[in-house]
Amino acid sequence: xxxxxxxxxxxxxxxxxxxxxxxFISFTVFGALGVSAYGGWRWLYxxxxxxxxxxxxxxxxPLRRALNKTELAFRRVFSNNHLVKTYPKEMAAKYVRHNTDxxxxxxxxxxAWRLQVRKISGEIMAISIDEIKALPKFxxxxxxxxxxxxxxxxxxxxVRFVDFIKHFGLEAETKLDYVGMExxxxxxxxxLDMPSAMHPQTVLAYEMNEMPIPVKHGAPLRLxxxxxxxxxxxxxxxxxxxxxxxxxxYWAEQGYDYYSGL
Ligand SMILES: Nc1nc2c(c(=O)[nH]1)N[C@H]1C(S)=C(S)[C@@H](COP(=O)(O)O)O[C@H]1N2
Ligand SMILES: [Mo]
Numbered sequence: 001x002x003x004x005x006x007x008x009x010x011x012x013x014x015x016x017x018x019x020x021x022x023x024f025i026s027f028t029v030f031g032a033l034g035v036s037a038y039g040g041w042r043w044l045y046x047x048x049x050x051x052x053x054x055x056x057x058x059x060x061x062p063l064r065r066a067l068n069k070t071e072l073a074f075r076r077v078f079s080n081n082h083l084v085k086t087y088p089k090e091m092a093a094k095y096v097r098h099n100t101d102x103x104x105x106x107x108x109x110x111x112a113w114r115l116q117v118r119k120i121s122g123e124i125m126a127i128s129i130d131e132i133k134a135l136p137k138f139x140x141x142x143x144x145x146x147x148x149x150x151x152x153x154x155x156x157x158x159v160r161f162v163d164f165i166k167h168f169g170l171e172a173e174t175k176l177d178y179v180g181m182e183x184x185x186x187x188x189x190x191x192l193d194m195p196s197a198m199h200p201q202t203v204l205a206y207e208m209n210e211m212p213i214p215v216k217h218g219a220p221l222r223l224x225x226x227x228x229x230x231x232x233x234x235x236x237x238x239x240x241x242x243x244x245x246x247x248x249x250y251w252a253e254q255g256y257d258y259y260s261g262l
Contacts, residue, residue, distance in 0.1 A: 055191075055246045057255030071259045084201055084226040084262070087141045092155035096208060098216055099146060102250065103183030104236035108215050113184070115204075115221060118241040120173055127168070129220045133206060135159040135167055140201055145262060146230035156224045157207035162198055173242040174198060180247025181223060184238030191247035192225070192232060196261065201226045204237070229260045 013021065047060040056064065114126040138160045145151040159167075165174055179197040182189040196202065203224040206213055213219045218235025225232055231251045241247065252258040 052246070054253060055248055056252050056258050059255075067257060067259075071257075071261070074259075074261060084142050087143075087153050089139070089141050089155050091153050092141050092209060093152045094209070096154055096217060097144075097146075097150060097152050099148075099230065101216060101235070103185055103187030103189075104215075104218060106185065108219055108236070110220055113220055115237060116239040117168065117170070118239060119170070120176070120242065125168065129206060132159055132164070132204060132221065136163055138163070138203055139207075139210075140203060140224065140226065142201070142226045144226075144230060144233075147256065147260070155209050156203060156205040157210060158203045158205035158221070158224065160200065161202040161204060162200060164204055165198070170242075176242045177244045178242070178247055180239075180241045180243060181234045181237050182239045183234065183236050186238070188234060188250050189248055190223075190232050190234050191249040191252070191258065192228070193259065196225065196227050199225070199227050227262055229262060231256065232260055 044060055044062060047062050049058055050056065050061050050064045110129075114128055115132065117125040117127065119125065136159065137157055139155065139157045141153060141155045143151050144154045165171065174194060174197075177194055179192045179194060180189065181192070205218075205222050205224040206220060208214065208217055213222060218237075221237045222235040223233050223237060246252075246258065249258060251260070
């Protein structure tokens, strides 16, 4: 038998010693987290603003990079093959909700209206509503969603964007990355990534509940793009253009996500 006091193992620390040890660890870890969070915040705060000339709402480069990465990841999951859920037409709302009319408030001169399509060559096509109505008709009943927090099952009819492209020989234009659309007065405008524009349920619509679209809902032609929030569903389309840079976008300029996909 030895008289030597055994060296205290970790297990035998007194209660006080244990508490001190835990306090030390907690404060060290907490302090380190605090310092790195502050460092991260300084880093973000000192990062340059994105250099895109006001196409988006102006944020720090790393934040925009994160949004763009998210967009790409989501596009990979919700690819073009993913169809938005549709409903029987009996489920469509009879009283269709109405929202803002930026760029579609003034009196519509229906006889003078032409859809202007700016081709890569610079040529501008002017297409009448009758030419559009002569194309194969496509109906869709789906849940329309506005970013403000409401949604409604609605019934729209028109020509699918892909069919419109084919009919008017715009395949070369669809090799570009983006489509831009504007109201005739250019007050409201949107930009779309090409895969979403070419999605099989994207429609240039001229009917709502099987009747011509009322003026307040976008007569004579509006965009119905079920893979996007309402903000991208431009009413009273005036011009369509194609580009490799992001077209300007009314709500993206106000800080909304450029993609605004569902
Ligand atoms: N020209 C134009 N298109 C527009 C808008 C607008 O203000 N002007 N608002 C958008 C928004 S935010 C929504 S939710 C829908 C609303 O369409 P509705 O009025 O037919 O419900 O249109 C979209 N298209
Ligand atoms: Mo909206």
